[in-house]
Amino acid sequence: MTPAANDVWPIVHAERRRLVADLLDLPIAQWRTPSLCPGWDVHDVLAHVVDTARTGRLMFVRELLRARFNFDRANDTGVAREKRTDPQDTVRTLDAVVSLTRTPPANLATRLVEAFVHGEDIRRPLGVAGTYPAGAVADALAYQLRTPVSFGGGRERAAGLRMVDSSTGQAWGEAGADVVEGAGIDLLLAVSGRPVPTERLTGRGAARLLDATG
Template sequence: MSEPRVAMLPEVAAQRRALADLLDTLHRDEWETPSLCPGWTVHDVLAHLTLSTRQSTAGMVLRILRARGDFDWAEARAARERAAVYPPATLLAQLRETAALDRRVGMSSPWDPLVDVLVHSQDIARPLGRRLPTPPALAVPALQHVWSNVFYGRPARRMSGLRFVATDTAWVGGDGPEVCGRAGDLLLLATGRPVSASGVTGPGVGEAAARLRS
């Protein structure tokens, strides 16, 4: 039996559906709310999440080449272009339709879809003031994947000299003044979201915030 292309696919599918359920409750003007991704609206983030099961590797590579190697810029442009074409209702249907599809973009890791849905769900929910809990059992493997990953900026190196401590499960990373929070909050910091969006505490928070700003 072949290995799944998407790690923890049933859990990833459940998180995609939970996000779709939350988005069903949005009012029209909330779709233009700025997300935690700078320059991305809630509508843009949803469009990005539907791309992860639809874009081809060749198409992604071509966009990156057109962006002169800037992956983040290429992804942001693709999300905005898709959001301009598809209204939220259509994108929500697409998210549900492929929630359990065992597919990911070439060159990505089997763990990237899990990170993608957990982090982007909070990119949407927190600015809207909505609650969408991140299960610790999912946040921990996502953190373990991100922590030393060059694609995510090697958080272990960027936060060297700080000790990240999960308060809702047994996960610790690094050594030094502590930054404490739920595993989902630490995952947000590890993927570059601001301290103010996570609600973490501890003597290392100020230094963590400074490093994220720089």
């Protein structure tokens, strides 16, 4: 199921604005903090957020062709293109593109995944608290659960498990399967391959899901 554009874009734009606000006064020494995204520091992730905000369908296809269909290479090229010498210039660039509605040829739920997961990629290592709309997090999680890891999802990581959002009671997966319970954003991060503190996830399936993020 594809969420409606009128439901997705206001949330994405709000998340971009919040990220700008969170990073405006970040001390220069903290910009090299390793993010939750392997191999990237928080400045790299911010540059990627700028790049994805700018990238529409045609540009996505063109850059993927140039990268010989290597998604990681295409992403690294985008980071290099958008990463400014002064990190605050990168923040200001994001501020300038906050309201864009460009997207690659993909389900619009990917825009929610990008906004929430990359927001936490940056915020958690910096100790910055983030709050996210539960319904939109649920849409992002549902998308990740049905999308293969090879396409940026987490279907294989969650195979045979039942995810339960401790905040709302919403659940995904077959009844009777080993349960993983936690806040929706923590479930989303774990399914997306990000490290989550062990105390944030409970249930018989928690250890298996956490192992799958490594």
